[in-house]
Amino acid sequence: MPVVEIPLVSRPQYFNVSLAQKTYRCRLQWNVPANVWILDFYNLIGEPILTGVPLVTGADLLDAFDYLDFNGAMLVVSTLGPPDNVPGLLDLGARAHVYFISWAE
Numbered sequence: 001m002p003v004v005e006i007p008l009v010s011r012p013q014y015f016n017v018s019l020a021q022k023t024y025r026c027r028l029q030w031n032v033p034a035n036v037w038i039l040d041f042y043n044l045i046g047e048p049i050l051t052g053v054p055l056v057t058g059a060d061l062l063d064a065f066d067y068l069d070f071n072g073a074m075l076v077v078s079t080l081g082p083p084d085n086v087p088g089l090l091d092l093g094a095r096a097h098v099y100f101i102s103w104a105e
Helices: 063-068
Strands: 003-006 013-019 022-031 036-042 048-054 072-078 096-102
Touching: 013 096, 048 063
Parallel strands: none
Antiparallel strands: 003 096, 013 022, 022 036, 036 048, 072 096
16 A cells, blocks of 8 residues: 655645646635635646545544545645644645555556
8 A cells, every 4th residue: 555645835826736646637726714824726627626624633544434435535734733633734745744555566
C-alpha cells in the first residue's frame, strides 16, 4: 500500500494531485465560521467530484465516498499535541500533514 503525503501549506490554494493513478484538481480553503480547512476535488476540466471535505483528524476523509473510486484512504495526522487535534489556520505542512494511502499496488 503506497503512502503519499499531499504537500500542503497553510494558505488557500489550487493544485493538481495524483492519487491511485488518477489526477485531480484540488482547492484548499479556510472555512472561517467552522475554523477548519476544506478540501474540494475536481476533474481536470473543472467539474466537481467531491466538495466540502473538512480536514479533520481521526478518520478516513474519503470513507463515505467509496462510490467515487478514489481507491484509497486520506488521513490527516497531527504531529504536535494530542493526535486528534484538528489543523489550525497555520498548521498545514508544519504541525499537520495529509496522507493518501492507496489500495492499488
